[in-house]
Amino acid sequence: MExxxxxxxxxxxxxxxxxxxxxxxxxxxxxxxxxxxxxxxIITKNFYWAFEIVRKINHKIVLFEMWEAQSLLEKHEEALITGELKHHKEFQNIINRLLKFSPEQAN
Structure with a gap:
């Protein structure tokens, strides 16, 4: 992942x-x-709410030019609509990667 x-x-x-x-x-x-x-x-199995949150995060992913991640989040959104979590781990990895990114790395 980029x-x-x-x-x-x-x-x-x-x-x-x-x-x-x-x-x-x-x-x-x-x-x-x-x-x-x-x-x-996810804990409460409210997959539509999870979908809405992922969609919101996906808009931020674009600002960080993470095109592969954006594509994966779109797949995750589609899966969540049907109650599937098949991209959950990859989503967590993307979030962790973003949370470790800092303005100092941005120079």
Whole structure:
């Protein structure tokens, strides 16, 4: 699986490092909360709620230019609609990879 990139965020910031870091932190600060909600949805077998959370996270994945991850999350969304968890482990790996990514790596 690919590594997150901050190239798109840098392009959006147009050289404004403070803006870049604020957006970066905003995205990554929301992620643990969303992942926690996802875990609750899975535990309670509320797969539609889990689907909605994955869809929300998938929009963030695009900003980090993780195209393989985006494709996998789309498959995970489809599986969740039918109550399947066949991409659950891969989803967890993607989240862990994002949570380890930092603004310092983004330089």
């Amino acid at each position: 590594t997150p990139s901050s190239r798109y965020l840098k392009e959006m910031a147009k050289g404004n490092r403070n803006f870049e870091i604020k957006i970066f932190n905003l995205l990554l600060n929301e992620l643990p909360k969303e992942y926690n909600s996802y875990q609750k949805a």
